[in-house]
Amino acid sequence: MVSSSGTEPRKVTIHDVARSAGVSRQTVSRALNDKDEIDGSTKQRVLDAARELGYRPSRFARGLVRQDTTTIGLVIPDLLNPFFTEVAAAALEAARARGWHVVVYDTADRAEEELGTLQVIGSQVDAVIGYFSCSEDELEQFTRGVPVVLIGREHHTPRFSSIRIDGEEGVHAAVAHLVAEGHTRVGMLDHGGRAEPSVRREWFATAAAAYGIDTDMVVGADQSADGGGAALKTLLTAHPDVTAVFTFNDIIAIGALREARRLGRSVPQDLAVIGFDGLKLGALVEPPLSSVALDTRKLGALAIEQVARLLTGGNPLGADDLVVRAELRLVGSA
């Protein structure tokens, strides 16, 4: 006796409606799809029967025959991370403009969940946009045949597309600004975790070098406000003479802002802070966070646009077009 207590309501099909209304299935179809080759009264009768029976057309059957609806899968590590929130919102907006549906998968920053998602997603969507941590091999293996647009990393196989984030100029401008303000000891809070330094750090190093600034004061930070705070503390302990910091991203910067206040350093007077991403969130903290800002809406729009092209087999955008440039936005913290 495993069956549920409720009256397991066997799926009502178009056939049931047809029989109940005393018409054929196609007539039911006509009534439901508002075709005009049908008598008014018949139509009403069918509609009534359908309501009566609680009929709902199967999206699968319908999708099978009229191949219209496109659904894309959006895979992100953490929707609560404001950066991904913005990316997701942007993708949703761009998708909505095309009448597409977006299935969102939050992998909770777990590699296993990511793989699991990848596994199942292939048979659920027409294309994938995502921020993945797995290898391209794994990606390829699971998404075989599905267009994939990568966010937050660059692809090495022509099999994929990716939206490149170009912050070189923006970071240079940030450093230039700090130098112009008289800062000579500028530290950086890079991301922690992965072994290799980030591209953002390279941009920073290049710019710093161009201004003859020391570039060794770098501390890795967890990708969280707490991580940023802790990293700032470490940095200032090791280098008390630091008067400005550039951070891997805004979340880290916001944590640094908070920690600076706790350490009795007022921002931007005693410590200038410049983040990266330009999150809307930056406007809510005090002082407002200066940042090398990304146009996340454009990022989302580009990803969707590329998917569209990939899907139609039309000419996909090249690497040169798949770029979002970040630019310095000074509002308070520097």
Add this chain to the structure above:
Amino acid sequence: MVSSSGTEPRKVTIHDVARSAGVSRQTVSRALNDKDEIDGSTKQRVLDAARELGYRPSRFARGLVRQDTTTIGLVIPDLLNPFFTEVAAAALEAARARGWHVVVYDTADRAEEELGTLQVIGSQVDAVIGYFSCSEDELEQFTRGVPVVLIGREHHTPRFSSIRIDGEEGVHAAVAHLVAEGHTRVGMLDHGGRAEPSVRREWFATAAAAYGIDTDMVVGADQSADGGGAALKTLLTAHPDVTAVFTFNDIIAIGALREARRLGRSVPQDLAVIGFDGLKLGALVEPPLSSVALDTRKLGALAIEQVARLLTGGNPLGADDLVVRAELRLVGSA
């Protein structure tokens, strides 16, 4: 000549693979679905052929025959509003636990988009969870037959379910705390827009009355940080003697926090602030925002749980179980 320049790649079906591999369609199916009633070499041959042709099974055809995958639609007015971000994240998490897919629709706070979504969603998902602004009549009309769980408002028709937010005790505790701290002039920043005062305001009024506190100092605020800031300014201009404010939600409270600083009032010394929602965001501002906190994860989990019951026709949760209680969390701003 409207045809695209690319080689419109006609959909490869299981049939093509079968022919190419020199087997029948069902053998292809076996190979792809990893059944064991198939010869190893045959399987490999089929797999190769499939890869060769770039074959991808149709999710519609597959869904049609094995009726497993459930997809739920999540409709929210604005993913960038941190409250909805949390709700969405919670729903995604709960859905993932069941292996469900979630299609997210952001209606951009526009009634027309909401209706449009409603229109299309019925034929795309198995159930709907959402924060809607339209009438129950409209909801009913468009979601006919689909289980619907409402968030942020209560239902009046048995046709729907809703997750109720019970903040009565929490708000009472908030007022009690303020009173205990010596505050006698407590204002409120309610939501603006709609004509009627919010339920939260009623809770506030009731609690305030219980402590013999004046309850007229209420200002409506736009649901944004800026709105909260502006509202606080209005409030303090009209009632300079106010020493504490309770707000409709955390976003408004955060705006108030910012404005207070600009007005030279330090928080919580000169002005105590208590929000509502308990967003994670509240931990990022200075001082950390005290709030009548909601368990958004539970909210999402409840919604999904109810959907599950509705879907199986099993015994759905009653109103008494569909409640999320909010409780006071004091961390800094009061």
Add this chain to the structure above:
DNA sequence: TTGAAAGCGGTACCAC
């Protein structure tokens, strides 16, 4: 181990 046939629930194209 493999294949033929019968659906899954709709829609389109044809007669009537």
Add this chain to the structure above:
DNA sequence: GTGGTACCGCTTTCAA
């Protein structure tokens, strides 16, 4: 205006 039929692409009996 309405019904018959084929078919969308795949899986699941059931024989062979």
